[in-house]
Amino acid sequence: MIREDKDILNYIFSLEKKSSEYITLQHIKPMYKIIKQDHKTSNIYVLKSGITKCYLSTEDGNVFIQEFFGEGQLFGEVEAIHDTLSVCSVESINNVQVYAINKEYFRDLLATDKKFNNLILKTLTNKIAYKAHRHSYNQFNSIQSNIERLKKIFPELMQVISKQDIANYLGVTLRSLNRALKNQIEA
Amino acid sequence: MIREDKDILNYIFSLEKKSSEYITLQHIKPMYKIIKQDHKTSNIYVLKSGITKCYLSTEDGNVFIQEFFGEGQLFGEVEAIHDTLSVCSVESINNVQVYAINKEYFRDLLATDKKFNNLILKTLTNKIAYKAHRHSYNQFNSIQSNIERLKKIFPELMQVISKQDIANYLGVTLRSLNRALKNQIEA
DNA sequence: CGCGTAATTGAAAAGTATCAACACTGGTGG
């Protein structure tokens, strides 16, 4: 559920020193919007520590959490490659450290650094495969089995992430989530 | 709903002549599995004409259609880049023509041909953005509005794609789809 | 014609959303 990507993180770490003008480390408090949906982005980010949520808001005020990002996860890259306004918002959940990478520098790396290019390709395909499975699983399983699955792969779930966020991740109401949780205990 | 990708198609077309040993045009009948889930793949495909469906089957026999592919759409690339067994199955819906690209050649292109590399990056990010919006929309809207949306962006829907496939795309039962369609007419 | 696949429909059961009330917690100011 909260994926990580050590390969990216290590690589960025190795770049950090020699490219300090393009890669800066930022310390961010909880509930800060690092990327705002439908806005222009000027950086690509790699999460060094903490957890963020990536979500999409609809016109009628609904929020759907696409994914929680863990260590090493990359975001803002879709916008940089595709040159569009931001697709999602990304917001810190706890205290977070991110490497902010200058967009032009990122594009440059992508064009000139084969190893980096390959890492990004892998990250993108990972994201695609992740989304495919996630959507499929969501559709066919009850709220209850979805929660059980989340708890299995991420036991600290309830301590770290608010109920509302979990509900928004599963695409259900908070009420339904609570009922499912209660039934689980009884069963 | 059925996306296309002329850029990829044109580029493959331009490569076809000089690389005929690695790129072959295949003519395929309806209901043929071009890629089988959980199997090794040896080609990457670009759809020249026709429509295919890309779907994921679950252990308990459910089928969830990720996407319908139209002209120029690429598939098998996730497996090639990531070097895994196939994530989804891809099956022809009508008569279909595909360019089958040798996997090694594809990787070679990706590493040496900057324009190609860039096209693939764009295609991957497109796919991610598409999936993000699709999943979100699916969650928050009733079956009825989902259908209305599909009909708007693809009016020939009902003539081209079976009801069962549409239901599997929306992640609902055929019964529910039929009820929604009937209500739509009455309203 | 007869067969298999696709499509349609009804009724009951299960799952979810909506609305609304109430409990718990950690801070803030009087």
Added chain:
DNA sequence: CCACCAGTGTTGATACTTTTCAATTACGCG
């Protein structure tokens, strides 16, 4: 120190949506 407030979490009752199960019809094709 207590009262108050905002944010978060909990719970019940009811209405609505979707699935499940099952029966029937329509269609294309050898």
